[in-house]
Amino acid sequence: MTLDRMFHALSDGTRRAMIERLVRNPASVSDLARPFEMSLPAVVQHLAVLEAAGLVTSQKIGRVRTVQLAPEALTAAGTWIGQQRIPAERQLDRLGDLLSTTPER
Amino acid sequence: MTGRSQAHHDFTLERTFTVPVEKVWAAFADKETKRLWFAAENEELSMTAYEEDFRVGGHGMNEGSFHGGPPHRFHCTYTDIVDLERIIYTYDMWIGDTHISTSITTIVFEPADGGTRLTLTEQGVHLDGYDNGEQRELGTAGLLDDLGATLVA
Numbered sequence: 001m002t003l004d005r006m007f008h009a010l011s012d013g014t015r016r017a018m019i020e021r022l023v024r025n026p027a028s029v030s031d032l033a034r035p036f037e038m039s040l041p042a043v044v045q046h047l048a049v050l051e052a053a054g055l056v057t058s059q060k061i062g063r064v065r066t067v068q069l070a071p072e073a074l075t076a077a078g079t080w081i082g083q084q085r086i087p088a089e090r091q092l093d094r095l096g097d098l099l100s101t102t103p104e105r
Numbered sequence: 106m107t108g109r110s111q112a113h114h115d116f117t118l119e120r121t122f123t124v125p126v127e128k129v130w131a132a133f134a135d136k137e138t139k140r141l142w143f144a145a146e147n148e149e150l151s152m153t154a155y156e157e158d159f160r161v162g163g164h165g166m167n168e169g170s171f172h173g174g175p176p177h178r179f180h181c182t183y184t185d186i187v188d189l190e191r192i193i194y195t196y197d198m199w200i201g202d203t204h205i206s207t208s209i210t211t212i213v214f215e216p217a218d219g220g221t222r223l224t225l226t227e228q229g230v231h232l233d234g235y236d237n238g239e240q241r242e243l244g245t246a247g248l249l250d251d252l253g254a255t256l257v258a
Binding site: 086089091095099100 | 116118122123124128132138141142143145223225227
């Protein structure tokens with residue numbers, strides 16, 4: 001199941017840090033690896049998990065493999081999290097929407 | 106559903122709104138304003154009844170159904186109202202003829218940073234295991250509301 005793979009991919013701090021880095025712009029594998037104290041193969045393994053979850057894609061041009069965040073990649077996870085709200089939270093969400101959109105009387 | 110069960114559950118939600126207490130209060134005290142957020146219809150939920158008698162001893166009620174399913178009914182009794190400061194009510198939820206919960210809701214309003222801090226505490230007992238699936242339904246309906254609100258914002 002896609003959500004299982006997605007949340008598994010997100011369950012690791014290194015992989016989340018990679019995603020946070022890739023939100024800014026695409027990066028080569030070696031650039032991505034730089035901040036982490038781990039071997040290149042270990043980094044590649046983390047990237048494979050992210051890629052299997054559909055969160056990143058990569059492309060090799062010449063000798064350089066570039067990794068980028070897949071557009072809308074986290075939407076499914078965000079939607080699932082957004083749904084797990086109790087009715088009272090929903091109602092207060094709507095109250096907030098109402099209070100921020102109604103003009104002052 | 107077989108057998109009886111009672112699940113007690115308390116929770117507190119806190120929100121800060123960027124409008125004065127008077128305006129937040131009006132969204133609770135004014136029947137038609139409250140309907141807009143408390144008993145709003147959407148694609149999933151059609152409302153069949155809405156009543157509001159905002160005074161100590163007064164009742165609020167709303168009833169609606171999801172996709173034409175059995176009616177979900179909310180019925181409350183206001184037990185404490187301190188103008189611009191506090192609202193307390195007890196409420197029951199029913200699905201069709203099945204009583205699913207009884208709760209006490211305490212809502213406190215405080216000025217905060219030019220806006221209003223609202224603290225809502227619920228203490229409830231959920232009966233016979235009926236609640237979960239239905240809550241999911243409500244939650245999903247609410248999500249669509251939020252989506253709609255986001256799209257028009």
